Amino acid sequence: xxxxxPEIYYRLPGGIHITETxxxxxxxxxxxxxxxxxxxxxxxxxxxxxxxxxxEFIVSKLYNMVSEVMGKKNLNFAPYIGTLITLSAFGSLxxxxxxxxxxxxxSVTLAWAIVxxxxxxxxxxxxxxxxxxxKSFFEPTPVIAPLNIISEIANPVSMxxxxxxxxxxxxxxxxxxxxxxxxxxxxxxxxIPIPVLQLGIPAFLSIYFDLFTGVLQAYIFCMLTMVFVxxxxx
Amino acid sequence: xxxTLITRAIVLGASAIGAGIAMIAGIGPGIGQGIxxxxxxxxxxxxxxxxxDVTTTMLLGCAVAESTxxxxxxxxxxxxxANPLVNLIAG
Numbered sequence: 577x578x579x580x581x582p583e584i585y586y587r588l589p590g591g592i593h594i595t596e597t598x599x600x601x602x603x604x605x606x607x608x609x610x611x612x613x614x615x616x617x618x619x620x621x622x623x624x625x626x627x628x629x630x631x632e633f634i635v636s637k638l639y640n641m642v643s644e645v646m647g648k649k650n651l652n653f654a655p656y657i658g659t660l661i662t663l664s665a666f667g668s669l670x671x672x673x674x675x676x677x678x679x680x681x682x683s684v685t686l687a688w689a690i691v692x693x694x695x696x697x698x699x700x701x702x703x704x705x706x707x708x709x710x711k712s713f714f715e716p717t718p719v720i721a722p723l724n725i726i727s728e729i730a731n732p733v734s735m736x737x738x739x740x741x742x743x744x745x746x747x748x749x750x751x752x753x754x755x756x757x758x759x760x761x762x763x764x765x766x767x768i769p770i771p772v773l774q775l776g777i778p779a780f781l782s783i784y785f786d787l788f789t790g791v792l793q794a795y796i797f798c799m800l801t802m803v804f805v806x807x808x809x810x
Numbered sequence: 811x812x813x814t815l816i817t818r819a820i821v822l823g824a825s826a827i828g829a830g831i832a833m834i835a836g837i838g839p840g841i842g843q844g845i846x847x848x849x850x851x852x853x854x855x856x857x858x859x860x861x862x863d864v865t866t867t868m869l870l871g872c873a874v875a876e877s878t879x880x881x882x883x884x885x886x887x888x889x890x891x892a893n894p895l896v897n898l899i900a901g
Contacts, residue, residue, distance in 0.1 A: 580891050734877050741880035742873075744887065796873045 579751045582681055597681040604666050604678065645799065646806040653805060660688065661798040668743055668790025672782065677790070680747045685739040685797075689732035692801045696731075699808040735800055742793050746785030754778055814899055821895050829889040835882035842875045 582596035615631040623629050638661075642654040667678040678684050701709045713724045754774060761773035850868040854861050888894070 737884055738873070738877045738880050741883050742876075745880075745883050748887070792869060792873060796870055799870055800874075 578676075579748045582676055595681070596676050597678050597684060600670060600675050601667070601678045601684070603675075604663065604670060608662055608666060642802065645802045646809075650806055650809060653802070657798050657802060660801065661794050664688070664739070664794035664797055665791055668794060669786065671747070671786045671790070677743050677747065677786075679739055679790075679793070680744040682736065682740045686732075686736040688739075688797070689736040692735065692804060693728075693732040695801075696804050696808045697728075699805060703809060731804065735797060739793050739797050742789050746789055750778060750781050750785055753781060817899050818896060821899065822893070825889045825893050825895060829886040832882045832886045832889065836879045839876045839879035843872045846871055846875065 584593045584595050585599065586594040588594065615627055615634075619628055619631070623632060635658075638658045639651060639654050642657055643651055646653060664679060667684070669677075671677040700712075704712070713721050715724075757773045757777060758771040761771040762769075765772055846868055850864050853864050
């Protein structure tokens with residue numbers, strides 16, 4: 577994997593670049609849509625297939641999580657949260673099969689964070705009205721208004737950087753160790769021209785950086801989204 | 811030797827040192843996460859039945875506490891891979 581950023585496959589006129597991230601994301605979206613269509617077609621009242629049991633298990637877990645964090649009245653957010661957590665988790669886990677994780681690109685995580693930011697501000701305006709919304713920035717004193725605005729903007733930025741930084745640092749560290757192992761094995765074992773030490777050892781790193789961090793960051797991103805949006809709708 | 815080349819070399823070297831120094835910020839989240847985990851272990855030891863809840867909350871808190879370390883990592887990555895200072899030198 578390239579540690580300097582996603583590769584640019586094709587440059588469209590107008591400054592739009594078709595990067596590795598975009599291609600991987602479309603592949604992932606196609607796979608996720610296909611899996612969802614397979615799990616969700618032909619549902620019956622009494623589940624008789626294993627397929628439907630799995631689908632019901634996933635959906636009920638998701639709705640439980642959303643109702644625990646956001647409360648019963650906000651259950652209509654569950655599809656959005658489900659989409660976010662699925663794409664985020666699969667986007668990090670695709671590093672296991674050698675694809676570049678899509679979340680190791682700041683544009684992806686920043687886009688998700690901006691969606692959350694817009695949702696939070698919209699629901700706050702809807703709930704309190706535009707006057708009270710603007711007034712909330714000048715509380716407790718008008719002097720503190722710039723700090724309030726900065727702290728609002730810092731939320732999506734910190735969410736985006738947290739997710740991006742965790743996954744990208746995993747990519748960088750794994751690639752560096754991979755390169756170091758190649759150099760080490762050519763130094764130690766000079767007879768065989770194959771980098772023997774690269775076998776197996778990076779897999780243990782992958783367990784932490786790809787499996788654990790990927791799933792944990794997806795969970796945390798969705799948790800923070802739910803907490804912020806639930807706070808705005810109260 | 812060309813003067814811009816020397817300036818460039820100095821800026822690059824200083825950026826590499828700066829990236830290294832930026833990562834000292836990793837001390838803070840390390841200490842913070844250590845404290846969080848030790849308290850979570852105490853809580854589990856006192857009430858083993860709430861292990862699941864404590865673990866989930868601890869992981870969430872740890873990941874949020876990590877963000878200052880992540881900021882320093884982003885600064886280090888920018889200094890190494892997308893250095894804005896080198897472009898200031900003409901040539």
